[in-house]
Amino acid sequence: MAADDSSPDECSPDECSPILVALVDDYDVVLAGVARMLDPFRDRILIAEIDANEPVKDEVDIVLYDSFGQPESDHDEIAVLVRNPRARRVVVYTWNFHRELVENARELGACGYLSKALPAEDLVAALEAVHAGEIVVSDPPPRAVSAPGLDWPGRTEGLSDREAEVLALITQGFSNADVARLAFLSPNTVKSYVRTVYRKIGVESRTKAVLWGLDHGFRPDHRRIEHWRGGP
Amino acid sequence: MAADDSSPDECSPDECSPILVALVDDYDVVLAGVARMLDPFRDRILIAEIDANEPVKDEVDIVLYDSFGQPESDHDEIAVLVRNPRARRVVVYTWNFHRELVENARELGACGYLSKALPAEDLVAALEAVHAGEIVVSDPPPRAVSAPGLDWPGRTEGLSDREAEVLALITQGFSNADVARLAFLSPNTVKSYVRTVYRKIGVESRTKAVLWGLDHGFRPDHRRIEHWRGGP
DNA sequence: GAGAACTACCCACCTAGGGGTGTAGTCGTC
DNA sequence: GACGACTACACCCCTAGGTGGGTAGTTCTC
Numbered sequence: 001m002a003a004d005d006s007s008p009d010e011c012s013p014d015e016c017s018p019i020l021v022a023l024v025d026d027y028d029v030v031l032a033g034v035a036r037m038l039d040p041f042r043d044r045i046l047i048a049e050i051d052a053n054e055p056v057k058d059e060v061d062i063v064l065y066d067s068f069g070q071p072e073s074d075h076d077e078i079a080v081l082v083r084n085p086r087a088r089r090v091v092v093y094t095w096n097f098h099r100e101l102v103e104n105a106r107e108l109g110a111c112g113y114l115s116k117a118l119p120a121e122d123l124v125a126a127l128e129a130v131h132a133g134e135i136v137v138s139d140p141p142p143r144a145v146s147a148p149g150l151d152w153p154g155r156t157e158g159l160s161d162r163e164a165e166v167l168a169l170i171t172q173g174f175s176n177a178d179v180a181r182l183a184f185l186s187p188n189t190v191k192s193y194v195r196t197v198y199r200k201i202g203v204e205s206r207t208k209a210v211l212w213g214l215d216h217g218f219r220p221d222h223r224r225i226e227h228w229r230g231g232p
Numbered sequence: 233m234a235a236d237d238s239s240p241d242e243c244s245p246d247e248c249s250p251i252l253v254a255l256v257d258d259y260d261v262v263l264a265g266v267a268r269m270l271d272p273f274r275d276r277i278l279i280a281e282i283d284a285n286e287p288v289k290d291e292v293d294i295v296l297y298d299s300f301g302q303p304e305s306d307h308d309e310i311a312v313l314v315r316n317p318r319a320r321r322v323v324v325y326t327w328n329f330h331r332e333l334v335e336n337a338r339e340l341g342a343c344g345y346l347s348k349a350l351p352a353e354d355l356v357a358a359l360e361a362v363h364a365g366e367i368v369v370s371d372p373p374p375r376a377v378s379a380p381g382l383d384w385p386g387r388t389e390g391l392s393d394r395e396a397e398v399l400a401l402i403t404q405g406f407s408n409a410d411v412a413r414l415a416f417l418s419p420n421t422v423k424s425y426v427r428t429v430y431r432k433i434g435v436e437s438r439t440k441a442v443l444w445g446l447d448h449g450f451r452p453d454h455r456r457i458e459h460w461r462g463g464p
Numbered sequence: 465g466a467g468a469a470c471t472a473c474c475c476a477c478c479t480a481g482g483g484g485t486g487t488a489g490t491c492g493t494c
Numbered sequence: 495g496a497c498g499a500c501t502a503c504a505c506c507c508c509t510a511g512g513t514g515g516g517t518a519g520t521t522c523t524c
Contacts, residue, residue: 142489142490142501143489143490143491143500143501143502144500144501144502145490145491145500145501160499160500160501162500162501162502163500170439172443173437173439173440173443175437175480175481176480176481177480185501185502185503186502186503186504187503188502188503188504188505189501189502189503189504191481191482191483192501192502192503192504193501193502194481194482195482195483195484198482204482205405205407205481205482205510206438206439206481206482207402207405207438207439207442208405210439210442210443211404211405211442214446374471374519374520375470375471375472375519375520375521376470376471376472377470377471377520377521392469392470392471394470394471394472395470407510407511408510408511409510417471417472417473418472418473418474419473420472420473420474420475421471421472421473421474423511423512423513424471424472424473424474425471425472426511426512427512427513427514428470430512436512437480437511437512438511438512465524466523466524467522467523467524468521468522468523468524469520469521469522469523470519470520470521470522471518471519471520471521472517472518472519472520473516473517473518474515474516474517475514475515475516476513476514476515477512477513477514478511478512478513478514479510479511479512479513480509480510480511480512481508481509481510481511482507482508482509482510483506483507483508483509484505484506484507484508485504485505485506486503486504486505487502487503487504488501488502488503489500489501489502490499490500490501490502491498491499491500491501492497492498492499492500493496493497493498493499494495494496494497494498
């Protein structure tokens, strides 16, 4: 596990600048939701630019990597973020607390593994602890659930966050078996979610579900992670 | 069948302006191909603006409606074009010469039903005949084939025109049975085409074929027909 | 004229996907 | 506390989709 090799100067909260946090995910609405939820705490946490057209130019204290809709490549993406010197620390923000995911993230050098179920106040405190040099892994939530205030594609159209994640993966071309493996669900569970999603969005085939998704914010935007990877 | 109620003044070819033709289809590359094929005949046929962002502002002599990748709604689209007073005559440009399609087009008021297998010279002559007031239905081609010089999405990636049409319909969410019905093919034939398309574009599932298509020019652009329908 | 590619289609077989129905625990709202 | 929605999952059944292998005629290229 990569050691923290530079801890911030100790100082009173009044004197410290807020922690600069960059958000990384492939879905604008997800990032906007996280930014909005953290905005009341802007005296403690400052969100770096989230415009996908713009690389985050300066060094940031923490990169908060949201795993919504990510396929297996998020292992790779965590590594990309950890390797980038502009990211002093990397924190994973997720529902998936499967033991091997947590272990793998830590092995790659993530300093935090935080649950999306955490209320905003607790998330801020956890980020502060990471900033102070701790390795923080929050308690696994009993089930996938998002904190009030978070957002995801399809939420205004009535999709729950888990349903949206299943649709996000389907929209990237994954089979039901793939989705089950990636989301740590049973194939039967995935089929149940698929059925519910189809009913809510009013389609009767996978292809139409994909087309609906692409028109409703489910097209992943890889530009942010590409900026961190060193691309254009 | 709508009668032609205003024939052009008779004059020698040297004196006449070229015939103004507007092209309508949902695929840029298809229209660009037709325009390019007809360009050598610009003294006889002038192509109106084909930019999808711009409505065709002036009245045109002929609207040439290319049926590539169109689902059943092309019946509706022919009607839209025939009703629009800026289109003096409507001609359908297609491989599908199924009797009921030809009859339906004529009933809707189309003045021409021309094969995409026609060499450029013959197409120009046919358009001139339509312009002169004739109803022209070319001989049905023995099989679906495009004249040299035409273009379609996926052609540079090795897809034949028929394969491309099958992918175009799949990319709009149609089932194999739908595609068979729309393209007047057997369901077995559609499955054979699907297999060949998957092999050529290197995918193994329908969803991935659709995603490939959307990234390779198969996203239909409905703006042109919407301009003719009276929309923005 | 041979060969390749295309159009068009068939048949058999298997699996992924989809629909129906159900259970069970948790959580938020009224 | 009732109720609805959610997460999570099971089982059965059916069909669409996909794969393999094949035929046959046409057309273009070399």
